Amino acid sequence: MLWLVAFCSIVSVGFWTAHRDEPLLRYLVVGNGIGLSASALGRLTGTLGAARFGLLPRVLLIAPLSVVAGVEIAAYTVGGVPHLLGRSSLDAWFHYGTSFVIAGVACAFGAVSAQAMRMRASLETQRREAAELRQAETAARLALLQAQIEPHFLFNTLANVQSLIERDPKRAASMLDSLNRYLRASLKRTRDAASTLKDELELVQALLDIASIRLGDRLRYAIDVVEPMRQVPLAPLLMQPLVENALLHGIEPSIDGGEIRIVGRIEADMLALEVIDTGVGLGHGTNLHGGVGLANVRARLNSVYGPRASVSVAANAEGARGVTSSLRIPISPPR
Known part of the structure; x- marks a missing residue:
């Protein structure tokens, strides 16, 4: 006035x-x-x-x-x-x-x-209402994708525990202890507003510990990610499906088993993560590209990071046995 x-x-x-x-x-x-x-x-x-x-x-x-x-x-x-x-x-x-x-x-x-x-x-x-709607849709879609991944791992683990209870109670107890550690870490992650590569590697390590109990000497694993890199923000449940694929389609079908290596590095403004296994490799009746886990990873990458993020699966270089699954993610907070 x-x-x-x-x-x-x-x-x-x-x-x-x-x-x-x-x-x-x-x-x-x-x-x-x-x-x-x-x-x-x-x-x-x-x-x-x-x-x-x-x-x-x-x-x-x-x-x-x-x-x-x-x-x-x-x-x-x-x-x-x-x-x-x-x-x-x-x-x-x-x-x-x-x-x-x-x-x-x-x-x-x-x-x-x-x-x-x-x-x-x-x-x-x-614009504000549209942004809120997109955010709500993204959150709902990510929750659905996470709900599809988590039971897949839990049901497999519980089935393994059930099969070990009678023939090897000590290993069954050890597997339950590892599962307990996984669930505690997973619960903490769901309560936190953000996740980091360190959080995801802790979950993956618990997963590999459980698999090691079940597979014994047939599985060896190593995580090659330096400590500073572990603090990089990372959306949850991007690495776990890749590790599960390496176990299910690479190591388990192999008579001699094999090794899983997780390697991380920074390339310009991108976080590059690789899950390398020395299992049976491609061409043995596996369905690496069409599995539910990888489909969820692709959907989550697109929803959280946009078109710059990618996931790929290819045979190991120079004729080496096994498969390499690669993630490339922009180093920025998930949107």
Whole structure:
């Protein structure tokens, strides 16, 4: 409101400079009366529904009414201003012709500005609602994908424990202890707002410990990730499916078993992670590219990191036996 009074006062002073022999107060009352009346009429038409009034009809309605209201306010308060209603001559109306024009231009500018502000506010609200909707959809999709992965591991482990209870109770107890460590770490991760590569490696190590109990000497593993790199933020359940694939499709079908190595490195602004196994390799009836685990990893990468992130599966280089699963992830907080 203060900016409106200031604007009207500046316009009034501009008119008064051409008639310095007349009181400035009279011009100030007329100018502010016109401005405040136009503002009130604009709010009234907006309350009634701006959609009912086009821009031109609003200007043609508000401008003359505000000029008449401003002149009448000055005529009844400070005096020295001819009335426009009831007892005015045609000359009086012509006398305020410039006021009608300026009021019309000001009303048009105000109406356009108000409409633009409403449109900006509406667009901002729509953008915010769309962003919240996308965030909710992403959270729901990630929760669904995580729900599909977790039972897969748990059911397999419990089945293994059940098979060991009668023939090897000590190994069954050791496997349950490893499963307990995994569940504790997993529960802590679900309560935290963010996860790190260190958290994921702890889970993967618990998974490999459980597999080592079951496979014995047929499985060897190593994790080659330096400590500073382990603090890099990482969305959960990206590495576990790759390790499970290496176990299920690489090591278990191999008579001699094999080794699983997890290697991490930084390449520019990307985190590169590899799960390398020396199992049976591709071409032995495996379905590495179409499994549920890898499909979930691809979906999670796209949802959390966007198109820059990728996962790939390929035979080991230089004719070496086994498969390498690779993750490339931008080093930035998950969105």
